[in-house]
Amino acid sequence: MNYKHILASVFLCLATLTVVAAEAESKSKGSSNWVSQKPLPMWIWRADKTDNEPIFLRKSFELPENFGDAKLYFTCDNGADAYLNGKKVGTAPDWANPVHVTKAKSSLQSGKNTIAVKAHNRGGVAAFVLKLEVKVGEQTFYVQSDLTWKLSLKEEDDWQSTAFDDAHWNGKLIGHGNFGVAPWGIPGSGGAGGNPLDTEQIYVPPGFKVELLYEVPRGHFKTTLSIITYSPSVQILQRGVRDILGGRGGGVGSRAN
Numbered sequence: 001m002n003y004k005h006i007l008a009s010v011f012l013c014l015a016t017l018t019v020v021a022a023e024a025e026s027k028s029k030g031s032s033n034w035v036s037q038k039p040l041p042m043w044i045w046r047a048d049k050t051d052n053e054p055i056f057l058r059k060s061f062e063l064p065e066n067f068g069d070a071k072l073y074f075t076c077d078n079g080a081d082a083y084l085n086g087k088k089v090g091t092a093p094d095w096a097n098p099v100h101v102t103k104a105k106s107s108l109q110s111g112k113n114t115i116a117v118k119a120h121n122r123g124g125v126a127a128f129v130l131k132l133e134v135k136v137g138e139q140t141f142y143v144q145s146d147l148t149w150k151l152s153l154k155e156e157d158d159w160q161s162t163a164f165d166d167a168h169w170n171g172k173l174i175g176h177g178n179f180g181v182a183p184w185g186i187p188g189s190g191g192a193g194g195n196p197l198d199t200e201q202i203y204v205p206p207g208f209k210v211e212l213l214y215e216v217p218r219g220h221f222k223t224t225l226s227i228i229t230y231s232p233s234v235q236i237l238q239r240g241v242r243d244i245l246g247g248r249g250g251g252v253g254s255r256a257n
Helices: 003-027 236-247
Strands: 044-046 055-063 067-077 078-083 087-092 099-101 111-121 125-138 139-143 149-151 173-179 212-215 224-226
Touching: 044 067, 055 125, 055 139, 067 078, 067 087, 087 099, 087 125, 111 125
Parallel strands: none
Antiparallel strands: 044 125, 044 173, 055 111, 055 149, 067 099, 067 125, 078 087, 078 111, 125 139, 212 224
């Protein structure tokens, strides 16, 4: 088998792994899967510009006395602090690192509730997304980011609290698409901005294994390269991979002992 055939085999393996990995990902029960189900939250930001000034968002809603378990998800390009009824529930340091609050019930109350968010950008496109799920008897109640949220560009005293009067918050919001849209994908579940697919989730025939070879540094095109080695010409494959990666990376998926 010549060098070109070896490289062709490598790319064939990569194409096969892409399909298998996508199938495994779709079947996995990641912590962000529920966010991807309808109703979908919207990526939102101020409509007039995307500079680095912070923005302030609020959304109020009512809950009955018999509400049950609740969970919250949010993230922001580039960062955000979120509050439930005046209590801080998390900080998303960057859009690729969302906050998952799996037990949010203790931060909620019957009657009026308010989500308050301080969000900021660090250059380029800016957007915030959030989804809250609350069980109410046999029903499920949702609050998600959309264009009905209140926006202000000024931080005011007690702005995070439920009692704060936000009637004068009349900033205009714009939507950048629903959750799952590019360039953000599904942060936190192996999609864009998430971690690479666990190699243990990729099916290969008995006696073979898959290893992570190289992950492009943050700020570059994100990809994960894995290879199933089925040829005895491992050294040739290694040389081919090093050529592809420009001399970087390490290790080749090989037959398990």
